[in-house]
Every structure is written in structure tokens, then in C-alpha cells.
Amino acid sequence: ATPMSIMTATGRGAQAGVLIKNAEALERFEKVGTLIVDKTGTLTEGKPRLIGVFAEPGHDESEVLRLAATLEKGSEHPLAEAIVDGAEERGVKLGSAGEFEAVTGKGVKGTVDGRPVALGNIKLVQDLGLQADDLTNRANERRDAGETVMFVVVEGKIAGLVSVADPVKETTPAALKALHELGFRIIMATGDNERTARAVAARLGIDEIRADVLPEDKASIIKELQGQGEKVAMAGDGVNDAPALAQADVGIAMGTGADVAIESAGITLVKGNLDGIVRARRLARAAMGNIR
Ligand code: ADP
Numbered sequence: 001a002t003p004m005s006i007m008t009a010t011g012r013g014a015q016a017g018v019l020i021k022n023a024e025a026l027e028r029f030e031k032v033g034t035l036i037v038d039k040t041g042t043l044t045e046g047k048p049r050l051i052g053v054f055a056e057p058g059h060d061e062s063e064v065l066r067l068a069a070t071l072e073k074g075s076e077h078p079l080a081e082a083i084v085d086g087a088e089e090r091g092v093k094l095g096s097a098g099e100f101e102a103v104t105g106k107g108v109k110g111t112v113d114g115r116p117v118a119l120g121n122i123k124l125v126q127d128l129g130l131q132a133d134d135l136t137n138r139a140n141e142r143r144d145a146g147e148t149v150m151f152v153v154v155e156g157k158i159a160g161l162v163s164v165a166d167p168v169k170e171t172t173p174a175a176l177k178a179l180h181e182l183g184f185r186i187i188m189a190t191g192d193n194e195r196t197a198r199a200v201a202a203r204l205g206i207d208e209i210r211a212d213v214l215p216e217d218k219a220s221i222i223k224e225l226q227g228q229g230e231k232v233a234m235a236g237d238g239v240n241d242a243p244a245l246a247q248a249d250v251g252i253a254m255g256t257g258a259d260v261a262i263e264s265a266g267i268t269l270v271k272g273n274l275d276g277i278v279r280a281r282r283l284a285r286a287a288m289g290n291i292r
């Protein structure tokens with residue numbers, strides 16, 4: 001590409017809210033074959049809503065929700081916000097939060113009204129030495145509907161579960177179709193459960209999924225693909241995504257996401273949706289076309 005064609009492409013990109021860091025990012029993006037997209041906040045709105053609450057025998061639903069929501073007041077995770085807002089909408093009065101600890105990629109634990117409470121995915125349940133057998137069928141039903149299930153543990157026993165759903169962004173289906181037409185193989189990476197991920201991916205026609213991914217694993221997935229000779233772009237929004245964005249041949253940050261994600265990226269999408277990736281690919285092709 002000529003310096004002129006690159007300037008034209010980056011200038012057009014900027015006007016459309018697609019910020020391309022430098023010529024290398026543009027040149028590399030034209031060669032990318034595999035696009036990894038984070039689910040939460042990238043494919044989806046990142047604003048999940050509380051859908052269901054279920055209590056084990058001997059517990060009641062509003063108490064399960066109250067304990068979960070009180071604990072989540074200490075978390076900034078979008079799932080936490082969904083649970084707190086959902087509790088408030090349902091008129092549940094929150095208790096008093098004590099200790100609090102976030103367990104990355106798994107959930108949260110602490111105390112509510114002096115009682116130990118934990119909330120998170122099956123990995124968290126297993127870390128606590130518990131099994132969720134009784135709730136497996138119910139949990140799978142929710143996951144097959146694309147919901148994220150979190151188990152509520154009170155005083156060392158599973159008391160119930162809460163489920164939330166994160167709506168797919170309006171722009172996502174059409175953008176994915178265009179990205180396929182532009183030749184990308186699309187992989188969705190998520191910390192979410194395999195079953196939930198599969199349900200969402202099936203609806204969107206995504207080629208492959210990597211589920212149950214811990215934040216630190218995203219960079220390793222990219223390295224593995226690069227080891228097979230793939231050129232990989234990664235689109236994500238979270239603080240946790242920064243190492244993966246840096247590892248990718250081209251990191252793509254949602255402008256609506258965390259600052260460190262933006263700093264680690266070669267391309268930033270101001271509008272925070274996948275349309276910007278379609279645009280970036282077309283610009284890269286146009287710029288590189290000049291030397292062919
Ligand atoms: P993603 O990669 O989809 O953005 P995260 O790595 O942030 O997901 O979280 C992965 C999983 O860890 C969630 O699906 C959830 O099960 C659990 N988790 C993380 N944070 C919380 C929280 N504050 N409350 C409950 N569960 C959580």
C-alpha cells in the first residue's frame with residue numbers, strides 16, 4: 001500500500017468511528033483469517049437482565065435473591081448489576097454486606113448479614129467442594145435458552161440459582177453475516193458455560209466457540225491459533241481482554257469498553273459494535289488493493 005492509500009483509509013475510518021492506530025494495524029488486518037469475538041459486551045449488549053430465581057427446598061426465592069443481590073453490591077461486573085437491579089425491581093430489600101471478594105472468571109464470595117454467601121458458576125461451586133447435581137436439569141434448561149446461570153451458596157450449601165440473559169446487540173446478526181462474506185472464520189470466546197455459549201452461537205450462526213474460558217486463557221487460545229499459522233484478530237471490551245488484544249495480530253477494542261482494552265488495540269470501534277469491523281476490513285482491502 002502507498003502512504004497515500006493508507007492515509008485515505010485511516011481518514012475514512014476515523015470519520016466512521018473506526019480508529020486505526022497505524023499502517024501496520026491496517027496491513028495486518030487485511031491478512032487476518034480468524035476473528036475471535038468476546039461474547040459479553042461485544043456480541044451482546046453487555047447489559048444482562050435478571051430472568052429467573054430458583055430456591056432449593058428449605059429456602060425461598062426472595063431470600064436467595066436478597067442474599068445474592070446484597071453480595072453483588074460489591075461487584076462491578078455486569079452480571080452483578082443485573083442481579084442488584086432485578087432484586088430492586090422485584091421489591092426485595094437488600095441486607096447488609098460484610099466481607100467481599102471477587103473470584104475472576106468464577107464469581108464472588110463474602111458475607112451478608114454475617115452469613116457466608118457465594119455466588120457464581122459451576123467452577124466456583126466446585127472450588128468450594130460442592131456439587132450442583134440437584135439443580136443440573138434446571139440449570140441446563142436455562143442455559144439452553146441462552147441464559148447464564150449462577151449458583152447461590154449460603155453457609156456452605158447450595159441454596160438456589162439465579163439466571164440472567166444478555167440481549168444480542170441489534171447490529172450483531174447482520175454484521176456477522178457480512179463478516180462471513182468477507183471471509184472470516186468466526187470464533188466466540190466466553191467465560192460463560194458451554195451450553196449457554198452453544199445456544200447463543202447457534203442463533204447467530206457462529207462457526208466455533210471456546211466456552212468456560214478464564215480471562216487469562218484468551219491470549220493462549222490466540223497463541224495456539226497463531227502457532228498453526230493463523231492470522232488472528234480479537235475483538236473485546238473488558239479489562240480482562242487486554243492481554244488477548246495485545247497478543248492478537250490485530251486487537252479490536254470496543255470504544256464503549258475499558259481504557260486498557262483500547263490502549264492494547266490496533267483498532268478501536270467508537271460505536272462499540274461489529275459494524276466497525278466490517279468497515280475496517282473493507283478499508284484494509286481498499287488500501288492494500290493499490291499495490292496488487
Ligand atoms: P465473559 O468472558 O463472558 O465477559 P467473565 O470472565 O467476566 O465473562 O465471567 C465469566 C463467568 O464468571 C460468568 O459467566 C459468571 O458465571 C462468573 N462471574 C464472573 N463475575 C461474576 C459476578 N460478579 N457474579 C456472579 N458470577 C460471576
Ligand code: MG
Nearest residue numbers: 038040041238
Ligand atoms: Mg467481556
